[in-house]
Amino acid sequence: xxxxxxxxxxxxxxxxxxxxxxxxxxxxxxxxxxxxxxxxxxxxxxxxxxxxxxxxxxxxxxxxxxxxxxxxxxxxxxxxxxxxxxxxxxxxxxxxxxxxxxxxxxxxxxxxxxxxxxxxxxxxxxxxxxxxxxxxxxxxxxxxxxxxxxxxxxxxxxxxxxxxxxxxxxxxxxxxxxxxxxxxxxxxxxxxxxxxxxxxxxxxxxxxx
Amino acid sequence: xxxxxxxxxxxxxxxxxxxxxxxxxxxxxxxxxxxxxxxxxxxxxxxxxxxxxxxxxxxxxxxxxxxxxxxxxxxxxxxxxxxxxxxxxxxxxxxxxxxxxxxxxxxxxxxxxxxxxxxxxxxxxxxxxxxxxxxxxxxxxxxxxxxxxxxxxxxxxxxxxxxxxxxxxxxxxxxxxxxxxxxxxxxxxxxxxxxxxxxxxxxxxxxxxxxxxxxxxxxxxxxxxxxxxxxxxxxxxxxxxxxxxxxxxxxxxxxxxxxxxxxxxxxxxxxxxxxxxxxxxxxxxxxxxxxxxxxxxxxxxxxxxxxxxxxxxxxxxxxxxxxxxxxxxxxxxxxxxxxxxxxxxxxxxxxxxxxxxxxxxxxxxxxxxxxxxxxxxxxxxxxxxxxxxxxxxxxxxxxxxxxxxxxxxxxxxxxxxxxxxxxxxxxxxxxxxxxxxxxxxxxxxxxxxxxxxxxxxxxxxxxxxxxxxxxxxxxxxxxxxxxxxxxxxxxxxxxxxxxxxxxxxxxxxxxxxxxxxxxxxxxxxxxxxxxxxxxxxxxxxxxxxxxxxxxxxxxxxxxxxxxxxxxxxxxxxxxxxxxxxxxxxxxxxxxxxxxxxxxxxxxxxxxxxxxxxxxxxxx
Numbered sequence: 001x002x003x004x005x006x007x008x009x010x011x012x013x014x015x016x017x018x019x020x021x022x023x024x025x026x027x028x029x030x031x032x033x034x035x036x037x038x039x040x041x042x043x044x045x046x047x048x049x050x051x052x053x054x055x056x057x058x059x060x061x062x063x064x065x066x067x068x069x070x071x072x073x074x075x076x077x078x079x080x081x082x083x084x085x086x087x088x089x090x091x092x093x094x095x096x097x098x099x100x101x102x103x104x105x106x107x108x109x110x111x112x113x114x115x116x117x118x119x120x121x122x123x124x125x126x127x128x129x130x131x132x133x134x135x136x137x138x139x140x141x142x143x144x145x146x147x148x149x150x151x152x153x154x155x156x157x158x159x160x161x162x163x164x165x166x167x168x169x170x171x172x173x174x175x176x177x178x179x180x181x182x183x184x185x186x187x188x189x190x191x192x193x194x195x196x197x198x199x200x201x202x203x204x205x206x207x208x209x
Numbered sequence: 210x211x212x213x214x215x216x217x218x219x220x221x222x223x224x225x226x227x228x229x230x231x232x233x234x235x236x237x238x239x240x241x242x243x244x245x246x247x248x249x250x251x252x253x254x255x256x257x258x259x260x261x262x263x264x265x266x267x268x269x270x271x272x273x274x275x276x277x278x279x280x281x282x283x284x285x286x287x288x289x290x291x292x293x294x295x296x297x298x299x300x301x302x303x304x305x306x307x308x309x310x311x312x313x314x315x316x317x318x319x320x321x322x323x324x325x326x327x328x329x330x331x332x333x334x335x336x337x338x339x340x341x342x343x344x345x346x347x348x349x350x351x352x353x354x355x356x357x358x359x360x361x362x363x364x365x366x367x368x369x370x371x372x373x374x375x376x377x378x379x380x381x382x383x384x385x386x387x388x389x390x391x392x393x394x395x396x397x398x399x400x401x402x403x404x405x406x407x408x409x410x411x412x413x414x415x416x417x418x419x420x421x422x423x424x425x426x427x428x429x430x431x432x433x434x435x436x437x438x439x440x441x442x443x444x445x446x447x448x449x450x451x452x453x454x455x456x457x458x459x460x461x462x463x464x465x466x467x468x469x470x471x472x473x474x475x476x477x478x479x480x481x482x483x484x485x486x487x488x489x490x491x492x493x494x495x496x497x498x499x500x501x502x503x504x505x506x507x508x509x510x511x512x513x514x515x516x517x518x519x520x521x522x523x524x525x526x527x528x529x530x531x532x533x534x535x536x537x538x539x540x541x542x543x544x545x546x547x548x549x550x551x552x553x554x555x556x557x558x559x560x561x562x563x564x565x566x567x568x569x570x571x572x573x574x575x576x577x578x579x580x581x582x583x584x585x586x587x588x589x590x591x592x593x594x595x596x597x598x599x600x601x602x603x604x605x606x607x608x609x610x611x612x613x614x615x616x617x618x619x620x621x622x623x624x625x626x627x628x629x630x631x632x633x634x635x636x637x638x639x640x641x642x643x644x645x646x647x648x649x650x651x652x653x654x655x656x657x658x659x660x661x662x663x664x665x666x667x668x669x670x671x672x673x674x675x676x677x678x679x680x681x682x683x684x685x686x687x688x689x690x691x692x693x694x695x696x697x698x699x700x701x702x703x704x705x706x707x708x709x710x711x712x713x714x715x716x717x718x719x720x721x722x723x724x725x726x727x728x729x730x731x732x733x734x735x736x737x738x739x740x741x742x743x744x745x746x747x748x749x750x751x752x753x754x755x756x757x758x759x760x761x762x763x764x765x766x767x768x769x770x771x772x773x774x775x776x777x778x779x780x781x782x783x784x785x786x787x788x789x790x791x792x793x794x795x796x797x798x799x800x801x802x803x804x805x806x807x808x809x810x811x812x813x814x815x816x817x818x819x820x821x822x823x824x825x826x827x828x
Contacts, residue, residue, distance in 0.1 A: 006810070023388070027313040031384040038376060038418045045422035045455070049437065049448055056443025134435060138443030141435035145426070160807075167808045176810065 005175035011096045015175075018093065019182035022175050032183040036190050043194050046146045047201060054206070056138035061130050063139070063206030072203045075118045076195065082111035083192040086185045093181055098173040101181065105165055108188065112158050119151050143202070150198055153191050160184055229761035231315035232721050236322050237300035237617060241610070243326050244293030250333070251285035252684060254278045259641075259677040262670045265662040275658040276343035277360065281336075283346030284364065288371055289329040291464050291602050296321075296378055298609045299406050299467060301617050303382055305712030305719065306403045308391025308728045308735075308747075313384035315759040316811070321378035323769035328371025331776050335363035345656065347453055350438035350446035354430050359780050362431055366776035369424045370769070372417050379413030382406055391711070392750040393730030397491070400710045400734070401484060404491050405470025408498040409463050415502065416459035423452035432783055450512060454505035462501035464598065466494060468605025469536060472558045475612055476540050477734070478708045479555040480547025486539040487733060493532035493539075500529045510581045519578040526576035533569060537562060552706070553627030557608035560635050561600060568596030571646065586656075589649025595642045607631075607687065614694075615701045619718045622694050630686035637679025644669045644676075709734035714747045722756045725821055756816045764802050771798030 005022060015021040020029055054063060089104035123144070126132040134144045161184050168177050227235060257278050261269045270278065304312055312318050335341040342364035344353035353361045386407045390399070399407075427449065429435035436442035438449055477484040484490060506514060506522040540562060549555070571593035575581055584590060607630075614622045648669045653660060660666045704713040714736045715724060726749035732738040739745055775795025781788040 006812070027384050027388055030388060031314060031380050034380045034383050034414055038380070038414045041415050042418035042422055045419050045452055049422070049426065049452075052445055052448055053437070053443065056445075058443050134429075134433070138436045138439070138445070141429065141437055141444070145429065145435070145437075163804065163807050176812070 006171075008098070008172035008174055009096045009178070013096060016094065018096070018173065018175055018178035020179070022179075025175065025179035025182075028179040028183055032186055036186065039190060043146075043149070043197070046149055047197065050142040050146045050202065053138040053142040054202075056142075057140075058137040060132055060136050060140065063202075064208075066126065066130055066132055067203050067206050069203060069207060071118060071122055072199060075115055075122075076199050078111050078115045078118070079192055079195050082108045082115070083189055085111060086188045090182065090185050093173065093178060096173060101173065102165055102169065105161055105181070109158055109161055109165070112154055112161075112188075116151065116154050116158070119147070119154075147198060147202065150191065150194055153194070157184070157187055157191055160187070226761070228766055229319075229763045231319045231759050231761055233300045233304055233312045233315065233318055234617065234718065234721070236318050237297045239322050239326075240293045240297040240300060241617070243322075243329065244290055244297060247285050247289035247329055247333075248294065249684075251282050251290050252681065254282035254285065256677060256681060258282060259674040261658070262660070263674040264671070265660050265664075265667055267659065272658045273340070273343065276656075277336075277341040279656060280342045280345055280348075280360075280364070281333075284332065284342070284368070285329075286598075287346065287460065287464070288368060289325075289332070291598070291606070292375060293322075293325055294606050294610075295409075295464065295467050295602075296325075296375075298402075298471065298606075298613065299378075299382055299409075301613050302712055303403055303406050304385060304389070305616070305715070305723060306400045306710050307386060307389060307394050308711050308724060308730060309385060309389040310723050310727070310756060311389075311759065312381055313389055314381045316762055316765065316806075317377050317381050319762065320765035320768060321374040321381065323765045324374030324377065324772070325371040326374075327769040327773040328367045328369070328374065331370060331773055332363055332367025334777075335360050335367075338363075347457070348427065348449075349453075350427070350430075350449040351440075353427065353449075354438045354446075359783075361427075362780040362783075365424050365428045365431065366780060369421065369428070370772050370776060372420055372424070374769075375413055376417045376421075379410040379417070383410040383414065386410070391724075391727050391730055394711075394735070397488065398730060398733045398735070400470070401473035401487075401490055401494070402467065402470035405466045405468075405473075405494050408494050409466045412459045412463045412466070412498055412501060416456045416463065419452050420456035423449060423456065426452070428779070432779055447509075447512060450509055451505070454508045455502075458505040458508065459501045461594075461598070462497060465601045465605075466498065468602055468609065469494065469497075471605055471609045471612070472540065472561060473536075473543075474710060475554045475558045475608055476543045478706055478710075479550045479552055479558075480544050481550075482543055482547040483734060483737075484539070485542035485545075486535070489535055490539055493535040496532040497529060500525060500532070504529065507576055507578075507581075510578045511585045516578075523576050523578040527573055530569060530573055537566060552611075553622070553624055553631065554608040554612040556628065556631050557604045557611070560631070561604040561608070564600030564604065564638070565597060567643075568593060568600050571596060584649060586654055587649035588645045588653045588655055591655045592642045592645035592649060595645070599638055599642070607634075612706070613712075615705045615717045616712055617718060618695070619700055619716075620694050620698055621701045621705055623690050626686060626690035626693070630683045630690060632683070633679045633686070634683025637676040637681075637683060640676025641673050641680060642676070644672050648673070704736070709737035711735050711747070714739075722758060722816060725756075726753055727751050753818055753821060755818055756821065757813055758816060759813045760811055762806075762811070764806050767802040768799050771795045771800075771802060774798065 009018055020026050057063070085104050085108045089101045089108065092100040092104060132143075133140050135141070164177070164180055164184055227239060230236060230239075257270060258275070261267055261275055300318070304310075338359065340358050340360045342348070342356070342360040344356050344361055344364075348361060348364060386399070386403060426435070426437040430437050430439065436444045438444045438446040440446070473484050473490060504522055504526040506518060507526045510519050510522075551559075571589070575584055575590065575593055611622050611627055614620070648666060651665060651669075653666050660670065701717055703716045705717070706713070711728060711730070714728065728735070728747035729750035731748075736747065739747055772795060775792045778788050778790070778792025778795055782792060
């Protein structure tokens with residue numbers, strides 16, 4: 001790592017893959033993929049727990065009465081779109097177009113925020129209208145733990161990306177921060193993939209029983 | 210961006226250096242000190258257990274304290290002694306064996322250590338704050354979820370924090386081994402210790418998140434009123450058993466695989482022969498790693514999963530004997546016809562082979578699901594796992610520490626004292642645990658505080674306790690050896706064992722940048738190849754140039770300290786919700802440290818070529 005790598009990269013300049021141009025970048029890239037492998041086991045364990053306990057609702061509403069697919073469908077669309085916008089951001093990074101990358105990262109953050117807002121609204125409705133809480137049954141504990149872990153990942157990802165955008169706003173893309181943007185976008189895709197499984201396993205399977 | 214490596218003197222400068230270090234060789238020493246300390250704590254707990262069982266109807270410790278000692282002995286030895294001491298060996302050896310200047314993530318390496326350390330301290334704080342965890346190291350629900358007091362809460366928080374540290378360490382070594390190998394160091398030229406560290410790191414990566422989830426669920430149940438393990442609220446405690454053993458079974462391979470690799474290196478070094486069946490050894494290591502994940506339910510044969518599940522897991526378990534057998538025979542064939550030097554590391558290694566094999570026999574017996582209904586939760590199980598964990602892991606740690614001691618400290622442990630430590634430990638080990646097989650077959654249950662007179666269990670328990678004293682004597686002699694060696698401080702050369710692998714091609718202890726020039730690897734046992742076919746020195750793969758080094762950082766310490774504080778907050782908010790302030794403050798310290806790390810560029814510094822020529826940093 002040197003001062004050379006802190007120099008702003010401009011369009012038309014090599015390298016083609018700024019996120020992997022340095023050894024530090026390569027290490028970050030690989031290490032982050034491994035981290036996501038560990039995260040996969042984490043969520044797999046949570047999914048397994050949820051599947052074991054999803055019918056243990058005691059006196060509370062069962063899943064098919066509780067869930068409304070309209071809201072969850074909108075949330076899914078928003079999050080899928082945010083994955084696409086982060087792809088645009090990385091596309092512009094590869095073209096060394098810093099301003100457009102920042103813009104699309106910003107749009108990703110806005111979409112992520114609206115997803116998180118809707119999720120909080122959803123939880124609020126369950127608690128206050130349906131009496132479905134974290135402590136009401138094993139189903140409640142498992143539901144809020146699985147979906148809540150995902151929500152916490154979204155919140156953490158938003159903090160992370162916002163920090164990146166603000167920190168680098170005035171200095172542009174360089175070989176030091178390109179890997180950081182890249183792994184943040186990987187993280188965001190991972191969050192999206194996990195949500196696809198939640199949408200299927202929790203909500204769709206919950207509706208059809 | 211300066212060439213700052215000026216040495217500051219004085220105790221506090223030294224302390225500050227160790228609190229902030231990102232050098233893998235210094236982190237190895239930190240792991241050694243902390244892990245060694247916890248090993249002694251766990252050993253004292255073991256001695257108290259054995260003294261309690263020296264005679265029938267003994268009243269040496271109370272029943273409640275006995276449960277705490279038993280739980281903390283297991284937890285401490287696995288998580289706070291064996292794991293960190295293995296990280297000592299990995300930190301000292303892996304980067305040097307592959308010809309790397311550093312690990313992939315020096316900052317994370319330091320963070321991993323401090324997380325482990327503060328997790329361990331938090332766990333042991335329970336002794337002074339109303340009682341240690343008392344539900345066994347497996348913390349089965351509902352015993353653990355209904356255990357009164359805060360003991361189990363300390364278990365949950367302490368292991369969660371130190372587990373995160375282990376996961377970080379695993380990822381670090383994975384990337385280091387894959388990305389940072391010297392030119393010519395292909396996968397099939399890596400020393401077996403590096404290979405087994407790679408496989409172990411994969412196991413850590415996929416096993417620890419299951420523990421993380423299990424501990425979270427336990428935390429939610431105990432501290433926040435969730436119902437995962439409460440059948441009256443729809444919960445199911447078999448979930449804990451599954452999650453725990455999905456982690457717990459690979460964990461025993463995480464412990465023993467690096468030492469399998471180490472034994473391979475030691476045997477080939479001290480037999481002056483290339484390792485017999487190198488590629489078969491690599492294959493066996495990978496296969497053991499894979500099968501290690503497929504067998505967790507053999508801990509649950511009596512839980513009631515049904516005969517189909519039991520049969521599948523029984524057969525998968527027995528299959529592990531095949532790659533393990535490959536290893537045992539390859540070690541023997543490596544020694545066959547070699548010119549063997551019985552140094553202390555070799556002595557531990559040779560003692561390991563029959564000891565571990567005996568443990569393996571017990572394992573095959575336990576793997577027979579039908580027979581397991583007889584052995585389950587008896588001393589037979591205790592005998593079995595101590596045979597593999599002490600006979601494999603602890604013997605390996607003694608061997609490895611003696612083997613790499615010169616590389617870590619530049620001095621040599623005394624050979625005579627080393628042998629003097631070995632014999633009581635070795636004899637004591639077999640006295641303690643061999644007889645426990647028979648105690649188990651005679652029906653003595655594990656975890657029992659007392660046994661009754663006139664059941665024929667007296668002599669067995671007495672012998673077992675006497676053996677434990679012999680092991681303690683061996684450990685004390687080892688410690689005396691360490692103290693004497695440190696005080697004498699005789700310097701040794703870079704290659705005191707006449708060894709074969711890359712770490713011995715540089716001075717002991719190595720300069721902080723490891724290799725002045727990255728070496729060119731021309732075959733398996735790279736240094737040996739040069740001794741046979743070259744001038745005995747590694748050929749550099751690059752011209753002398755500036756070396757980039759990472760800066761020290763205090764942030765890992767702060768991040769871990771924050772979680773430590775938050776741990777207390779989470780535990781005590783059950784009694785008094787104002788403790789939530791402590792939890793929030795702790796999390797704030799951690800998140801703020803992460804934030805500082807994110808926004809402050811840490812570019813490290815360079816050692817310039819001219820200074821390298823003058824021999825900077827090589828002390």
